Amino acid sequence: MASNAPPLTIWAVSDGRAGIEAQALGLAEAVARLRPAEVSVQRIAWKWGLGRLPWRLIPLAALAQPLPRPLPDIWIATGRATLPLSTRLKGRTFVVQTQDPRAPPDRFDLIVPPEHDRLSGPNVFPILGAPNRLTPAKLAHELALFPHLAALPRPRVAAIIGGKSKAHDLPPAQAAALAGSIADAVRASGGSLLLSFTRRTPPAAREAMTARLRDLPGVIWDEQPPNPYFAFLAAADAVLVTEDSTNLATDAAATGKPVHVLPMTGRSEKLARFHADLRARGIARPFAGRIEAWSYPPLAETDRAAAEVLARYDARR
Secondary structure (H helix, E strand, O other), rough: OOOOOEEEEEEEEOOHHHHHHHHHHHHHHHHHHHOOEEEEEEEEEEEHHHHHHOOOHHHHHOOOOOOOOOOOOOEEEHHHHHHHHHHHOOOOOEEEEOOOOOOOOOOOEEEEEEEEHHHOOOOOOOOOOOOOOOHHHHHHHHHHHHHHHHHOOOOEEEEEEEEOOOOEEHHHHHHHHHHHHHHHHHHHHEEEEEEEOOOOHHHHHHHHHHHHOOOOOEEEEOOOOOHHHHHHHHOOEEEEOOOOOOOHHHHHHOOOOOEEEOOOEEHHHHHHHHHHHHHOOOOEEEEEOOOOOOOOOOOOOHHHHHHHHHHHHHHHH
């Protein structure tokens, strides 16, 4: 590329949900680390409740807000809400879709699904986990915003709790038992707890866990801004994540710190394959009631995918 070439324009497109948007934005930011680019976020919504229909049946006239013009050089999208657009824009912009779009692969220039979806094809580039926004620089920046975390006793244990999904649940009794095991492990280690829930954590589970864990040294995020999620990961010596989320485990794996996987009610064959892959790479282990220490190279699949995006984009041009 010529040094005087204008910056690429890249859109990170989603319906705006945090976990979904983080995938598109993480990949877009990773591309921008490799080549000068201007990244902007676009959030998609559909009128009249049509967003619940299959993507083929949604007319572009139902878009709640028109897309800005001109279209970007690279369109990076995640989630079902983006499919009516992604599947129609190939040829007008370079279309990248994360996750398994469950649409004909030839509708996209590149698909970046998780390996555990077992999607393959000439324009498919699987990665372990999901794209994310974590880099050493971001972790250091976020940690600096919460300097009081440095005073907490070590080992500092971050516990990131998910919740109800199609395959998993966290009923109150299990949440209380899990919290008891976490409390015992943190006390035995002599360390402290950094506890954060997600929007999918059932209120009853949140209450049960908070009641069991509030007396430990550490911080339980009360959901008042600013969000310390990234700072918790940066400050932690070990990370506990529930088994229901690819994003949570992928974020934890990007730190290079021990990842302990917490059990939940239910099972997903795809997520079981994902956690097996994490174990095989020495990243994660099932939580065994104690805080263990091990090391591995931080997971950097987003950077690997970003290099592939640029290689394919350059080849198409």
